[in-house]
Amino acid sequence: xxxxxxxxxxxxxxVRRETGDVFSIETQPETGESGFPFSPGQFNMVxxxxxxxxxxSISGDPAQTKTLTHTIRGVGWVTRALQGIKKGDMIGVRGPxxxxxxxxxxxxxxxxIVAGGVGLAPVRPVIYQLLAERxxxxxxxxxxxxxxxxxxxxxxxxxxxxxxxxxxxxxxVDSAKRGWMGNVGVVTQLIxxxxxxxxxxxxMICGPEIMMRFTxxxxxxxxxxxxxxxxxxxxxxxxxxxxxxHCQFGSEFICKDGPVFRYDRIRNIFGKRxx
Amino acid sequence: MKSxxxxxxxxxxxKELEPKYIELLVGCASNVRFEAGDILYHEGDQADSFxxxxxxxxxxxxxxxxxEPMIIDTVEEDLxxxxxxxxxxxxxxxxxxxxxxxxxxxxxxxxxxQKCENDHELGYELFKRFFSxxxxxxxxTRMQLLDVYGAQT
Numbered sequence: 353x354x355x356x357x358x359x360x361x362x363x364x365x366x367v368r369r370e371t372g373d374v375f376s377i378e379t380q381p382e383t384g385e386s387g388f389p390f391s392p393g394q395f396n397m398v399x400x401x402x403x404x405x406x407x408x409s410i411s412g413d414p415a416q417t418k419t420l421t422h423t424i425r426g427v428g429w430v431t432r433a434l435q436g437i438k439k440g441d442m443i444g445v446r447g448p449x450x451x452x453x454x455x456x457x458x459x460x461x462x463x464x465i466v467a468g469g470v471g472l473a474p475v476r477p478v479i480y481q482l483l484a485e486r487x488x489x490x491x492x493x494x495x496x497x498x499x500x501x502x503x504x505x506x507x508x509x510x511x512x513x514x515x516x517x518x519x520x521x522x523x524x525v526d527s528a529k530r531g532w533m534g535n536v537g538v539v540t541q542l543i544x545x546x547x548x549x550x551x552x553x554x555x556m557i558c559g560p561e562i563m564m565r566f567t568x569x570x571x572x573x574x575x576x577x578x579x580x581x582x583x584x585x586x587x588x589x590x591x592x593x594x595x596x597x598h599c600q601f602g603s604e605f606i607c608k609d610g611p612v613f614r615y616d617r618i619r620n621i622f623g624k625r626x627x
Numbered sequence: 628m629k630s631x632x633x634x635x636x637x638x639x640x641x642k643e644l645e646p647k648y649i650e651l652l653v654g655c656a657s658n659v660r661f662e663a664g665d666i667l668y669h670e671g672d673q674a675d676s677f678x679x680x681x682x683x684x685x686x687x688x689x690x691x692x693x694x695e696p697m698i699i700d701t702v703e704e705d706l707x708x709x710x711x712x713x714x715x716x717x718x719x720x721x722x723x724x725x726x727x728x729x730x731x732x733x734x735x736x737x738x739x740x741q742k743c744e745n746d747h748e749l750g751y752e753l754f755k756r757f758f759s760x761x762x763x764x765x766x767x768t769r770m771q772l773l774d775v776y777g778a779q780t
Contacts, residue, residue: 469775526771526776528697
């Protein structure tokens with residue numbers, strides 16, 4: 353990343369609707385032969401020309417560096433502008449930024465991924481990498497909570513992953529209409545069913561902060577140490593390189609020191625209202 | 628095949644319950660089986676039992692006026708559900724439907740209420756166990772109410 357403050361032009365290759373208000377865009381850099389290498393958990397600053405810039409987690413496969421995928425919920429000025437984007441349009445991309453998920457550290461361990469809502473997007477690159485190197489890891493569990501069956505991301509992939517014998521995948525929704533045969537309840541209820549081995553499990557959590565708080569409590573109840581829990585934080589990131597201070601979280605800058613943190617590093621400030 | 632006594636002794640809900648109380652519970656317990664789609668009970672029905680699920684999944688549903696029924700919770704193996712038998716007027720607050728084949732132990736609440744009236748120690752033991760289930764469900768319901776995955780959170 354030679355010039356972190358200069359957006360590179362990317363062309364939109366594909367726009368895919370995931371749910372009612374969530375969509376994915378696949379882009380390709382217009383310049384450079386090297387593609388766009390990144391590590392799972394990193395994010396980019398995506399620039400819609402004339403509108404503004406927004407931090408977006410990378411949700412694609414880290415092994416596929418020729419193109420770049422982001423999954424987006426249209427909730428603000430920039431993300432709503434992205435909703436109107438079409439194949440062939442141009443956007444600017446700065447990145448990748450931030451600390452990745454600890455892929456080296458988790459090798460040899462059981463892995464428990466707990467995701468909620470659009471929080472499945474930042475952990476999807478982890479899942480791709482785990483599956484690409486399946487033999488390096490012990491048991492892998494993916495637990496996912498969504499608002500309703502219609503709000504579940506990557507439905508086809510979830511089905512495919514559920515069909516594998518070397519993965520434990522369980523999903524739940526907050527409520528459902530009659531006819532839904534899956535779980536209804538909160539994602540923390542799935543943790544004990546996954547029966548994590550507390551001595552050998554590293555957990556990765558991604559979702560709304562309150563969901564992560566309850567998930568940490570449940571993981572602790574299952575005996576998992578704070579040093580075995582990783583989570584990804586979200587704040588108002590602007591410069592993405594730790595200069596502007598917009599994303600300061602206690603003594604940490606989410607953009608530079610995070611967004612992925614080991615829980616023991618932030619436990620004293622995590623969940624504090626003032627933060 | 629395991630006896631009712633063994634099943635109750637081994638169930639986490641009755642962990643460390645004195646053997647004399649297990650004997651009492653056995654007197655109120657029976658094996659039940661529901662096919663997928665069967666209704667276990669309807670909202671407003673007399674709540675005279677609770678269930679320990681041994682196999683399968685049950686959906687708890689509410690039907691808001693003029694709207695389709697919504698599944699608000701699901702319960703499955705090793706879980707206990709139904710506490711309306713403890714609280715007057717002993718009516719169910721939800722519909723319960725088997726989503727799969729369900730094998731369960733049904734405990735006759737009417738019979739148990741009488742035993743609890745006669746032996747408050749037993750009543751307290753059951754109260755402690757049910758209260759922790761109720762608290763857990765209340766916490767989950769609060770999280771669901773927060774709509775944490777909604778666009779505005």
